[in-house]
Amino acid sequence: MVTVDSSRRRNLSAVLRLVHTRRGATRAELTRLTGLNRSTIGGLVTELAGLGLVLEADPAIDGVGRPSPRIEPNPDVVAVTVNPDIDAITVGLVGLDGRVRGRLRRATRRVPSLDRAVALATDAIDDLVAKAGRPLRVLGLGIAVPGLVRETDGSVVLAPHLGWRDAPVAAAFTAGTGLPARVANDARLAALAECGYGAGVGHRSVIYLNGSASGIGGGVVIEGRPLRGRSGFAGELGHTVVNPAGRDCHCGRRGCLETEVTRDRLLTALGLADADPETLDRRLLDPGSPARAEVARQLDWLAQATIDFSNTFDPELIILGGFLGSLQAADPERLAKAVRGQGFPALGTPPEVSRAALGPDLPVIGPAELIFAELITDPAIQRMLPVSTASAAR
Ligand SMILES: [Zn+2]
Structure with a gap:
């Protein structure tokens, strides 16, 4: 009834x-x-x-x-977000109006343990909330992790590059920050964010490929619905073999997309030890960039995988985010041309290939939506939450 x-x-x-x-x-x-x-x-x-x-x-x-x-x-109703990766923790503050109020990247010298990630994030969240300079209603903490996530209990089953295995991530961040926390795979969240607010708006079937320091993840949206699979792990597109003679991959195979197309090799070609997303982008776009040959090599492998994904899922659009967006922007025609030229002709019009539109805010907007989704499902539930800043919640 x-x-x-x-x-x-x-x-x-x-x-x-x-x-x-x-x-x-x-x-x-x-x-x-x-x-x-x-x-x-x-x-x-x-x-x-x-x-x-x-x-x-x-x-x-x-x-x-x-x-x-x-x-x-109300822009003062906010979600805070964390995106841990092997070389940095990115923390964000996003208003219910979808505006990113602040974003901090804290570089780490070593791959952060879960405890270290919680400590760094807690500190950075305090900084962001203090900088807002006005009372905020912090609804919760959304966490985007490059790895296999069991969303029902907020645990990370395996984040191979971070070395986190069967880790109670949501519980650890709640203990550290005092905020209710939700966790999901970073590429899945980015796919939903791009489909909601970015390059995917108006498209029903989209493949999103995310390039991070940890490797390549994917998010597949078919007929407007995210593809989740039996255990919620669908979309590990980075482990598609593109070069059987390539390097060994941690997954046990050889020449996976994520071993051939890497941020690390781009940094090496540019002579950089580390770079934030804006710097990597600028250096790759520089006409005198010493990484041109490496960019071409990586784009050709990416094209091989993209053609396979396109034949498998029949998307309207393929969106490239993270360093893959920078890679494509460095030579936009190379990948688009390969996809146009080699697709299965019977499928008809090949998909468009486009760069993620949300730019460096993308890793922040996705996990904030995890928190807003809960509020939107039952707006009256937040009567239960105290009006507080993150600091006061502890
Ligand atoms: Zn692999």
Whole structure:
């Protein structure tokens, strides 16, 4: 039986979802998009405003020329995020309006242990919250990990490059920060973020390939739904063999995509020991870059894998994120041409290849969405949460 309560909760959820994903909407748009009547929308907006989740801004002119109050997500309702990798921890602060309020990359000299990652992240989160300079309602901590994640209990089954195995990651970060935490695979989250707000908007079937210091991960969205597989581990596209005569891979095979196409080899070709994403990008785009031959070599291997993925999944679009985006930007035609030229002709139009649109904010927006998704499912639930900063939560 549908009770008044459950239908109201569903309607609250639908309105908050629209306001969040559209980064604001007029009452008239909410009425049209939900099919609910004006007074119901008015009541729901009042309730969301009472919960502190939305703000009513100055009226915008609606489609028939009448002013309609604009409803904005409250930017001071935030999620914090962590993306641990082998050479750095990236921490972010994202408002419910989808704006990244802050992002910090803390380079590490060694591959961080879970305890070290928690300590670094806790410190960086405090810095970000303090820099905001105003009270924030911190909903929780979203964590994006390059590895196999069991989302149901927040544990990392295996993050091979980090050396984390059967690690209770969510529990460890909650103990350190005092915040409720959720964990998921970094590429899966990036795929959802690009499909929601980036290059994938308007596309139903998308393959996302993520290049990080840890290797290459993938996220596959088919007909608008993320492909999860039996255990939620689908999308390990980095372990597609492209060069049987290549280097040994930690997975036990040889010449996987992620052993042939690596950030490390790009850094070596550039003569760099480390680089943040912006620096790597700039150096690869430099016309006098000493890495041109390495870029061409890696793009050719990436093309081989991309053609296989395209034949297997029949996507409209292939999105490249992380260092793969920088790699493609260094010679955009090379990969697109290979994909156009070698696809299975019977499949028809080959997919477009495009760079992730969210840039360096991508590893931050994905895990924040994990936290916002919970709030949106049941907006009234956050009545239970204290209004606090991350520091005060401990
Ligand atoms: Zn492998």
